[in-house]
Amino acid sequence: MDLNHYREEDKVLLAVDCIIFGFDKHHLRILLIKRNFEPESGKWSLIGGFMKREEDLDQAAVRVLEALTGLRDIYMEQLQAYSKVDRDPGERTISVAYYALIDVDSHQFDGPRLETAQWFKLSEAPDLIFDHNDMVEKAVARLRRRALKRPIGFELLPEKFTMRQLQTLYESILDKKLDKRNFVNKINSLDVLIKLDEKDMTVARKGAYLYTFDKEKYDRKVAEEGFNFKI
Amino acid sequence: MDLNHYREEDKVLLAVDCIIFGFDKHHLRILLIKRNFEPESGKWSLIGGFMKREEDLDQAAVRVLEALTGLRDIYMEQLQAYSKVDRDPGERTISVAYYALIDVDSHQFDGPRLETAQWFKLSEAPDLIFDHNDMVEKAVARLRRRALKRPIGFELLPEKFTMRQLQTLYESILDKKLDKRNFVNKINSLDVLIKLDEKDMTVARKGAYLYTFDKEKYDRKVAEEGFNFKI
DNA sequence: TCAAAAGTGTTCTGTTTACACCCATGG
DNA sequence: CCATGGGTGTAAACAGAACACTTTTGA
Numbered sequence: 039m040d041l042n043h044y045r046e047e048d049k050v051l052l053a054v055d056c057i058i059f060g061f062d063k064h065h066l067r068i069l070l071i072k073r074n075f076e077p078e079s080g081k082w083s084l085i086g087g088f089m090k091r092e093e094d095l096d097q098a099a100v101r102v103l104e105a106l107t108g109l110r111d112i113y114m115e116q117l118q119a120y121s122k123v124d125r126d127p128g129e130r131t132i133s134v135a136y137y138a139l140i141d142v143d144s145h146q147f148d149g150p151r152l153e154t155a156q157w158f159k160l161s162e163a164p165d166l167i168f169d170h171n172d173m174v175e176k177a178v179a180r181l182r183r184r185a186l187k188r189p190i191g192f193e194l195l196p197e198k199f200t201m202r203q204l205q206t207l208y209e210s211i212l213d214k215k216l217d218k219r220n221f222v223n224k225i226n227s228l229d230v231l232i233k234l235d236e237k238d239m240t241v242a243r244k245g246a247y248l249y250t251f252d253k254e255k256y257d258r259k260v261a262e263e264g265f266n267f268k269i
Numbered sequence: 270m271d272l273n274h275y276r277e278e279d280k281v282l283l284a285v286d287c288i289i290f291g292f293d294k295h296h297l298r299i300l301l302i303k304r305n306f307e308p309e310s311g312k313w314s315l316i317g318g319f320m321k322r323e324e325d326l327d328q329a330a331v332r333v334l335e336a337l338t339g340l341r342d343i344y345m346e347q348l349q350a351y352s353k354v355d356r357d358p359g360e361r362t363i364s365v366a367y368y369a370l371i372d373v374d375s376h377q378f379d380g381p382r383l384e385t386a387q388w389f390k391l392s393e394a395p396d397l398i399f400d401h402n403d404m405v406e407k408a409v410a411r412l413r414r415r416a417l418k419r420p421i422g423f424e425l426l427p428e429k430f431t432m433r434q435l436q437t438l439y440e441s442i443l444d445k446k447l448d449k450r451n452f453v454n455k456i457n458s459l460d461v462l463i464k465l466d467e468k469d470m471t472v473a474r475k476g477a478y479l480y481t482f483d484k485e486k487y488d489r490k491v492a493e494e495g496f497n498f499k500i
Numbered sequence: 501t502c503a504a505a506a507g508t509g510t511t512c513t514g515t516t517t518a519c520a521c522c523c524a525t526g527g
Numbered sequence: 528c529c530a531t532g533g534g535t536g537t538a539a540a541c542a543g544a545a546c547a548c549t550t551t552t553g554a
Contacts, residue, residue, distance in 0.1 A: 048322050049280035052352075089278050091361060095352040119350045119365050121283075121326040130322060132283060134350050154349060202506080219508070241549065242505040244551040268543075433533075450535070451517065458515095473532040474525035 053126075054088035054099040055170060056114060056179040057109075058123045059141035060157055061194040063203055066210040067142060067157040068174065070166070071106060072152065076130045077212040078167040084154070084174070086133065101137040106145040107155045113193070114138040119177055125169050132170075139193040159194075187266050188260060189228060192251055199269040200238050200246040201225070228267070230256040284357075284364040285330040286317035286401060286410040287345060290337075291373035292333040292425040295433055297441040298373060298388040299405065301397070302337060305385065308359045309398040313334070316386070317364065330367040335433055338378040338386045344424070345369040348407055352365075364400075370424035404481040409422050415440045419491060420459060423482055431469050431477040431490050432456070459498070 058069035068083045087093055087102035101113045117135040125133070147155055158164065160178070165171065184190060190211075191204055205221050225231060232252050237245035279329050289300035301313045317331035320326055330345045348366040356364070378386055389395070391409070396402065415421055420441075422435055456462060463483050468476035 045319070045321075048319055049282055050320075050322065051280055052283070088276070088277075088279055089281075089352070091281065092354065094354055095350060107439070116349050118347050119326060121320070123323065123325055123366075132326070136353075200506090218506090219546080222508080224543090239552095242551085243553050244504085246504050246506060257548075298518090431533090449533090450519085451509075453535080455516090474527085475523065475531080475533050476525080477533060 051129060051131040052098075053131050054089060054095055054096070054102055055084040055135050056103050057084060057117070057135060057174055058103070059137065059139045059160075059177070059181060059194070060113070060145070061139075061207050061210070062142040062157070064112040064210075065159045065205065066073040066207070068160050068163055069107065069155060071154045071156070071159055072164065073167070077126070079180075081167050082165045084170045084233075088131075089134075090222055095134050095136075095223060099134075102160055102224075103194065109140070109145055109147055112138050112145075117173070117180060120169050120173065121167065128267050135177065136204055137180065139181070139190065141194055144196055144242040146207055156247040172238050181211055186267060189225065189230060189256075192253070192256075198236070198238075200241060202241065202246060202249060203250070224267070228259070230259060253265045272462070278372040282360060283320040283326070283329075283363050283418075284317055284349075285320060285326055285333055286315040286364050286366050286404055287330055287333070287334050288315060288348070288366060288368040288405055289337060289340075289343070290368065290370045290391075290408070290412060290425070290442070291376070292438050293373040293388070295430065295437065295441075297391045297438070299391050299394055300338065300386060300388055301394065302385045305396070308357070312398050313368075313395045314398045315401045319362075320365075326365050326367075330365075334369075340371070340376055340378055341374075343369050343371060348411060349403065351400050351404065355399065361463070364404075366404040368406065368411065370421065372425055372427050375427055387482075399434070412442055417498060420487075423484070423487075429465065429467070429469075429479040429481055431472060432481060433477060435480070461490060472500065 045179075046209070056069075058148060060067040060069060069085065071085055073079050073081055073083050085103055085106045087098070087105065088096035088240040095116065095256055096114070097118075100112065101111055103114070104110050114136040116137070117137055119132055119134045121132045123130065125131070127206050142157060164173070165176065181190075185208060191199070191207055194207055202226065205216060205218065208221070210215055231249045234248045235248065236248045238248055287300075291298045291300060300316065302316055304310050304312055304314050316334055316337045318329070318336065320329035324332070326347065327345070330347075331343065334343055334345070335341050345367040346369070348368055350363055352363045352364045354361065356362070373388060397405065412421075417441060418437075422430070422438055425438055426434060432453055435456065436447055437500070438447065439449055439452070461479045461483050465479045465481065467479045469479055470476040
């Protein structure tokens with residue numbers, strides 16, 4: 039059997055596509071670009087590009103994201119490979135999806151790219167090319183699972199945030215209303231937030247306490263394989 | 270930027286590697302083959318091979334598994350892609366890992382392949398080539414997560430099985446002893462097993478009732494997004 | 501003085517855990 | 528008749544869900 043012999047003609051192009059989730063204090067968003075090249079020029083798609091021979095997929099994802107949006111040092115995680123034979127009508131390509139979570143407000147992308155890259159509310163995102171809708175759906179499912187397993191927010195929230203912002207983030211990820219008291223009790227019982235003396239006076243006349251994550255405690259607890267964050 | 274232009278020299282070989290879990294009524298096992306080709310000839314590895322241009326990854330995984338073991342109609346699920354630049358010392362290849370669960374006893378592989386393919390107890394598996402150890406570790410983690418989320422066993426157990434066999438399966442997946450009464454109560458509360466009138470008289474003087482999965486109920490419940498199977 | 505959002509605890513219910521004895525049978 | 532593994536229930540601890548009023552202060 040020639041299973042184990044390289045056949046030059048079986049080589050394929052490997053692409054990466056990035057599902058970038060953002061949160062802007064009110065809504066969960068996703069970053070898309072309008073394609074200005076064929077195929078499917080003019081349509082919306084995920085940020086993507088080809089892996090080069092001298093890099094691995096993780097590196098390709100980081101490079102492609104920066105090239106198209108100027109966003110730097112974004113940590114991305116691999117989701118899975120998409121390989122249907124006819125997924126890209128142009129050329130046989132296999133694409134590996136990556137996803138990341140970032141705080142919209144502290145990651146402005148630079149001017150010239152603004153026209154092509156744009157944040158959409160998750161619920162209002164346009165139809166995407168190829169199998170990109172599937173990729174997004176899968177990424178959302180992963181985000182939800184992850185949110186239920188441990189408190190996320192490090193990446194999606196600014197350094198300092200109010201309890202309500204964290205709750206709103208969870209509500210938009212899980213797409214359901216949560217009980218304020220139960221949420222606060224749950225978060226506090228996890229003991230990974232530091233309550234600051236500072237208040238955000240813009241959100242209410244009374245003001246709202248600001249919190250930060252206690253990264254050390256958080257990492258320790260995640261490592262100890264605990265948490266289980268059911269809401 | 271040439272992000273969006275195909276470069277012939279960036280094409281790569283895409284491989285699949287299969288982590289096949291089996292259960293033989295006592296132990297969780299994994300299927301490995303001894304390589305009789307370079308590189309790393311003589312060492313143990315996962316079952317793997319290259320994707321052809323005219324098929325997708327899922328199809329490649331099924332084909333490769335059958336070619337090397339004679340195992341047919343095995344449902345496999347994609348884990349993730351492995352793409353370190355130097356992962357295969359021979360040629361630049363990216364490998365996508367797949368995993369499957371099967372019942373060892375009802376899936377004998379055919380004679381001539383017996384010498385290369387072999388079931389190992391998970392705890393006694395040899396060191397593997399390339400990044401295959403990582404793949405296995407990841408697959409085990411996935412298997413555990415899945416076992417905790419819903420009752421698995423359809424695939425890993427024979428059609429009819431005893432409660433104790435199901436418990437042993439869970440104990441070997443989770444690698445810890447479970448309480449017999451709590452386990453039975455939990456399983457029964459899920460209401461997806463059918464208790465047969467038949468007993469397996471080989472396991473104890475008293476005999477042990479045989480069960481089958483109620484596939485319809487099971488599928489309905491999984492679809493209703495419920496279950497949460499904490500043990 | 502009032503509108504708007506923040507902050508805060510308790511009770512109830514369901515789930516998980518811990519735990520020990522009798523049963524049926526083949527040898 | 529006894530050794531072996533199968534089969535069964537209950538109580539205590541814990542986690543999750545439901546639920547309403549007071550506080551602060553800027554306009």
